[in-house]
Amino acid sequence: xxxxxxxxxxxxxxxxxxxxxxxxxxxxxxxxxxxxxxxxxxxxxxxxxxxxxxxxxxxxxxxxxxxxxxxxxxxxxxxxxxxxxxxxxxxxxxxxxxxxxxxxxxxxxxxxxxxxxxxxxxxxxxxxxxxxxxxxxxxxxxxxxxxxxxxxxxxxxxxxxxxxxxxxxxxxxxxxxxxxxxxxxxxxxxxxxxxxxxxxx
Numbered sequence: 039x040x041x042x043x044x045x046x047x048x049x050x051x052x053x054x055x056x057x058x059x060x061x062x063x064x065x066x067x068x069x070x071x072x073x074x075x076x077x078x079x080x081x082x083x084x085x086x087x088x089x090x091x092x093x094x095x096x097x098x099x100x101x102x103x104x105x106x107x108x109x110x111x112x113x114x115x116x117x118x119x120x121x122x123x124x125x126x127x128x129x130x131x132x133x134x135x136x137x138x139x140x141x142x143x144x145x146x147x148x149x150x151x152x153x154x155x156x157x158x159x160x161x162x163x164x165x166x167x168x169x170x171x172x173x174x175x176x177x178x179x180x181x182x183x184x185x186x187x188x189x190x191x192x193x194x195x196x197x198x199x200x201x202x203x204x205x206x207x208x209x210x211x212x213x214x215x216x217x218x219x220x221x222x223x224x225x226x227x228x229x230x231x232x233x234x235x236x237x238x239x
Contacts, residue, residue: 041117041160046149047071049085051230061149063159070170072161074126080146082226087153089229091217099150106155110135113155116148121165201231209235 043066049059059081060073076084083099096104106113112133120127128148130141143151152159201209209232216225 039162042163042166043067044072044118044159044161046084046088046153046159048088048233049076049081061146063149065166065170068166068170070166070172072166072169073171074145076146078226080144080150083150084146084153085226085229086217087150089213091214091225093217099147099154102151103154106132113151113157114138115157116143116152116159118145118148118159118161118165121168126165126169201228204231206232206235 044063045066047062047064049061051059058075059078061076061081061084063072063074064070083097086093086097087099093100114131114133117129117131118126119129126145128143128145130143130148130151132139132141149159201212204212209228213225213228213232216228
């Protein structure tokens with residue numbers, strides 16, 4: 039069956055679920071976006087990697103990469119193969135040097151691992167048709183927009199940013215300090231404020 043390749047666009051606050059994050063995927067050869075509601079830990083893990091930050095100790099997904107690499111296990115691709123009752127289901131396609139092994143995974147974990155292994159992410163046309171959102175040039179959803187669906191029922195109590203009056207230089211310094219202290223919740227707040235400033239420029 040034909041598959042659709044996806045790219046990770048980024049993470050933003052969910053507009054439909056208070057206190058949650060939306061992981062946004064996009065068609066590599068198309069205009070549709072697929073927002074997936076994910077938990078705070080997974081959002082932080084993905085965001086830290088996207089920002090190129092190196093935590094002082096490995097996060098769970100970094101540990102998985104190190105473990106797999108130590109035993110010569112490759113992650114070949116991630117497949118988002120089913121969407122049921124608003125929940126995405128994913129599989130990790132691995133290779134141990136002799137055969138391919140398929141492992142079930144939450145989509146948020148699968149994406150976090152795909153970024154670290156630098157492997158492709160795929161889904162199927164019917165899933166994009168059901169969950170895809172057309173984004174107009176002004177950033178609003180088009181007429182064929184689908185409702186945002188979820189990868190997990192977990193939500194995190196995120197509060198409003200406390201860093202609006204700080205300079206970008208101070209925010210970047212504070213962000214690195216938060217990562218060094220392994221305070222990833224604080225780092226996510228700071229990162230969101232930096233991203234908001236960059237969108238306003």
